[in-house]
């Protein structure tokens with residue numbers, strides 16, 4: 001599925017790269033909305049898009065679950081002061097109807113909704129025939145197909161103005177993050193869905209104010225297309241997500257500290273870069289030849305195992321291979337994690353190849 005419209009073609013006057021989406025976690029009162037807008041202007045931090053949560057999915061009942069539809073009437077205040085498009089999260093058909101009634105410019109689907117194809121389909125059905133951009137946050141769990149599937153469900157009903165948001169993934173053990181980032185997943189999404197822009201949401205990834213800059217910078221380094229950062233005039237007293245919101249002034253500092261890299265595609269690579277890339281091409285060719293050679297030998301070992309009735313998986317040998325190669329890799333300045341992942345991958349392929357041969361052999365025997 002491709003040929004969706006990118007942010008710069010949404011008809012909202014947005015740019016292509018490094019969109020800044022900011023605003024409070026939740027709309028609380030008209031006064032709060034106005035104060036945030038005024039502080040944004042004062043700090044010279046008017047975002048490209050203003051965000052405000054109206055309905056908040058909370059983990060447990062009892063905490064503030066959003067102000068509801070009335071908050072949408074306050075968005076006129078934003079239009080008056082900032083004159084930028086407005087986005088809010090929708091989690092069901094009623095939210096969609098209400099958001100459309102009040103002229104919300106961009107919708108987003110949250111992680112807790114993306115995870116449920118029934119819910120996404122209901123929202124998509126409610127949007128049939130409507131011309132509105134929709135951004136889809138990654139599901140709670142790192143499941144690329146589920147993320148892609150949600151975008152496809154929207155495109156199938158005719159929503160063509162699409163973008164994705166990486167807000168990290170729930171992780172029961174790693175408590176360094178509120179939602180652990182998985183940088184390879186948005187990059188993978190961009191690879192399989194050409195032109196898909198991915199906004200990064202460092203607020204939900206780090207869950208505090210201190211780590212925002214570092215995570216935002218990493219997102220830019222990984223080539224993501226924009227940032228969504230929760231912004232409140234008085235973060236400590238925010239009604240939701242108080243710990244991770246920043247003032248417009250602080251947001252200005254964060255944005256000014258980020259080193260926005262140039263997109264390389266836009267210009268001709270220098271002579272030096274071209275030389276270095278040629279060297280990489282050459283090494284990759286050699287790597288592939290060596291891998292092909294290794295697997296040719298693996299196939300011979302497979303034949304031998306079949307003839308001598310040996311199991312494909314050889315735990316002791318494999319442990320020795322893993323340990324020695326990992327150690328050698330570390331000595332050559334390759335990370336242990338990388339070495340282990342690479343070796344697992346190679347081993348899995350070896351086992352699959354040998355096992356396939358064994359199966360073929362069984363089916364030949366059966367047919368004679």
Ligand SMILES: O=C(O)C(=O)C[C@]1(C(=O)O)C=C[C@@H](O)C=C1
Nearest residue numbers: 301312313314317318321347350
């Ligand atoms: O040494 C073997 O028995 C092999 O088949 C090779 C190999 C490998 O890829 O290095 C593959 C499978 C075994 O579990 C152990 C090692």
